[in-house]
Amino acid sequence: MSNDSLEAFAERKLRSLERRHLTRSVLTIDRVEANRVENEGDALISFSCNDYLGLARDPETIAASLAATGKHGVGAGASRLITGSHSCYRELEQSLAAIKACEDAVVFGSGYLVNIGVIPIMAGQPDLILIDELAHSCMRSGAALSRARVVAFGHNDAAAAARLLETERPRHRHCLILTEGVFSMDGDRAPLPELARLARRHDAWLMTDDAHGLGVVGAGRGSTFAHAVPVDVPLQMGTLSKAVGSYGGYLCASRTVCDLVRNRARSFVYSTGLPPGTVAAATRALEIIVTDAGRTARPLKLATRFCEALGLPPAESAIVPIVIGSSEDAIEASRALRDRGLLVVAIRPPTVPAGTARLRITFSAGHSDSDLDTLVGAVRELGLVRTAARDHHAA
Ligand SMILES: *Cc1c(COP(=O)(O)O)cnc(C)c1O
Numbered sequence: 249m250s251n252d253s254l255e256a257f258a259e260r261k262l263r264s265l266e267r268r269h270l271t272r273s274v275l276t277i278d279r280v281e282a283n284r285v286e287n288e289g290d291a292l293i294s295f296s297c298n299d300y301l302g303l304a305r306d307p308e309t310i311a312a313s314l315a316a317t318g319k320h321g322v323g324a325g326a327s328r329l330i331t332g333s334h335s336c337y338r339e340l341e342q343s344l345a346a347i348k349a350c351e352d353a354v355v356f357g358s359g360y361l362v363n364i365g366v367i368p369i370m371a372g373q374p375d376l377i378l379i380d381e382l383a384h385s386c387m388r389s390g391a392a393l394s395r396a397r398v399v400a401f402g403h404n405d406a407a408a409a410a411r412l413l414e415t416e417r418p419r420h421r422h423c424l425i426l427t428e429g430v431f432s433m434d435g436d437r438a439p440l441p442e443l444a445r446l447a448r449r450h451d452a453w454l455m456t457d458d459a460h461g462l463g464v465v466g467a468g469r470g471s472t473f474a475h476a477v478p479v480d481v482p483l484q485m486g487t488l489s490k491a492v493g494s495y496g497g498y499l500c501a502s503r504t505v506c507d508l509v510r511n512r513a514r515s516f517v518y519s520t521g522l523p524p525g526t527v528a529a530a531t532r533a534l535e536i537i538v539t540d541a542g543r544t545a546r547p548l549k550l551a552t553r554f555c556e557a558l559g560l561p562p563a564e565s566a567i568v569p570i571v572i573g574s575s576e577d578a579i580e581a582s583r584a585l586r587d588r589g590l591l592v593v594a595i596r597p598p599t600v601p602a603g604t605a606r607l608r609i610t611f612s613a614g615h616s617d618s619d620l621d622t623l624v625g626a627v628r629e630l631g632l633v634r635t636a637a638r639d640h641h642a643a
Pocket of ligand 1: 358359360361384386428432457459460486487488489496497
């Protein structure tokens with residue numbers, strides 16, 4: 249049987265992406281050390297990994313993973329509500345709840361699964377969801393699945409959120425406010441104290457996605473702890489795949505809310521539990537995060553020095569964007585850095601808004617001072633920051 253129309257359809261879609269310099273391809277990258285990678289025979293220093301603390305290749309997390317695998321096997325065997333909740337989970341969920349100062353925690357298969365599972369439980373048709381316009385794709389997916397009315401507010405604009413609450417909140421039953429703690433493509437932080445105050449005043453529920461905050465800000469405990477007093481956020485989610493170096497996602501909340509989530513989140517109920525080794529590695533990584541203050545401070549320290557050296561606005565996290573503008577120019581800049589032994593992947597629409605294609609640089613505790621110097625030298629030599637600033641003003 250022929251599938252001509254399917255082939256033609258795929259071909260047409262791909263050509264359209266190509267014309268706009270938006271084609272993506274899956275690179276084969278082997279990480280040989282925390283920040284050294286190999287791709288097509290080239291050895292590169294990576295400034296694109298989210299393994300902010302080098303814990304994905306730490307001897308202690310590897311040992312914890314091997315021990316748990318030896319004891320419990322490579323797979324969970326079922327969803328957590330059937331027989332897949334092996335004993336490694338208990339310790340991990342207790343550690344997460346303790347770090348976030350919450351009563352309880354629920355671990356999911358990934359961060360993406362947390363957002364698409366939890367958001368539709370907390371809001372439905374008669375409800376309102378206010379979401380930061382730059383919040384991650386999986387928060388938007390969760391909001392779309394909820395069938396609540398979804399309204400975006402300007403990025404980090406608490407005053408805009410306040411205006412929407414004034415006019416829209418009274419017409420809806422419940423209201424959920426969604427934002428990231430540290431924004432994944434911009435590296436800046438949300439005004440959490442202001443948003444928490446608004447949520448209290450308008451009887452709304454604040455939910456934060458701290459995928460890039462845990463392990464890096466707030467002495468490693470994440471965005472809600474990066475303020476004079478910890479911010480009261482009743483729904484805190486994040487991932488175990490970035491600074492924690494392993495895989496999986498979590499929600500930290502009250503015991504009652506977590507009980508509801510374990511009962512109702514479809515991506516929890518109908519998806520297989522994580523492998524024991526993955527869970528044990530995350531638990532060991534969290535122990536390192538709460539005890540090794542030098543390690544958790546390092547990524548932000550490197551990002552700060554990078555921004556100072558190049559006259560960029562002060563870093564607020566391990567992520568520093570250099571906005572280039574067009575997708576074509578961003579790819580060209582990435583290629584030029586690669587020629588100098590540096591892996592900095594270009595980020596293009598729809599991951600970022602049109603016209604803001606960028607180099608997204610991530611710093612890790614595994615980078616040496618000389619890695620930083622090499623990057624600063626290359627960015628200067630290529631004039632990337634100057635070009636970026638000019639294009640930014642022109643836009
Ligand atoms: C990576 C990321 C996620 C998804 O987490 P995974 O565990 O990789 O599925 C969610 N939110 C943000 C902001 C992220 O950057």
